[in-house]
Amino acid sequence: xxxxxxxxxxxxxxxxxxxxxxxxxxxxxxxGCPVCMRGVAHWRRLDWARRIEWVDLMxxxxxxxxxxxxxxxxxxxxxxxxxxxxxxxxxxxxAALWSELPGYRWLARILSPPWIxxxxxxxxxxxxxxxxxxxxxxxxxxxxRTSGDEAR
Numbered sequence: 065x066x067x068x069x070x071x072x073x074x075x076x077x078x079x080x081x082x083x084x085x086x087x088x089x090x091x092x093x094x095x096g097c098p099v100c101m102r103g104v105a106h107w108r109r110l111d112w113a114r115r116i117e118w119v120d121l122m123x124x125x126x127x128x129x130x131x132x133x134x135x136x137x138x139x140x141x142x143x144x145x146x147x148x149x150x151x152x153x154x155x156x157x158x159a160a161l162w163s164e165l166p167g168y169r170w171l172a173r174i175l176s177p178p179w180i181x182x183x184x185x186x187x188x189x190x191x192x193x194x195x196x197x198x199x200x201x202x203x204x205x206x207x208x209r210t211s212g213d214e215a216r
Contacts, residue, residue, distance in 0.1 A: 088117045089164050090145040091157075092127055092138055095120035107165060115164045141192060155185035 091107075094100045108118060119127050125135040128143055131151055144157035152160040159175045162168035175181050 087145070087147050087149055088115060089147055089160060090117040090119055091161055092119045092121050092143045092145075094139055095122040107161065107168075110165045110167060112166075116161065141189060155181060155188050158188075 091104070093104050104118065107116070121127060121135065121138050125138075128134075128138045128151075133143065133151075141154045142157040142161075144152045144160045146152055146160045155175060159172045159181065162175075163172035175184055
């Protein structure tokens with residue numbers, strides 16, 4: 065992750081704290097995945113306060129490159145940038161997202177004990193391992209869109 069080291073040894077400052085800006089929570093999602101898109105559509109409807117920025121990785125494949133996250137890694141598990149600029153990956157990402165959504169905050173609180181978060185994250189990673197590759201195993205997987213592509 066490309067955070068900046070603070071003045072004290074071992075202290076990491078997020079981009080948001082350095083710049084003094086308040087960021088929105090940002091969810092990076094696979095716009096080519098029908099299951100993912102159902103979840104995104106549902107969560108977007110709940111985001112009436114516009115607290116979340118939604119980034120389709122198919123349109124922005126290099127969105128996480130500055131953090132050292134490749135397109136393939138970003139597509140493998142959920143990535144969410146918290147308002148403080150830190151990146152949450154896997155179930156911690158879901159918790160960061162859900163903490164911003166009415167009706168889901170209770171679920172984020174349930175996941176807050178470290179042992180529950182770790183157990184849930186392990187389950188998520190095992191069940192979603194190579195999700196993008198499995199979705200693409202028939203050879204017809206959509207590739208990221210570039211600005212020169214025609215509308216799909």
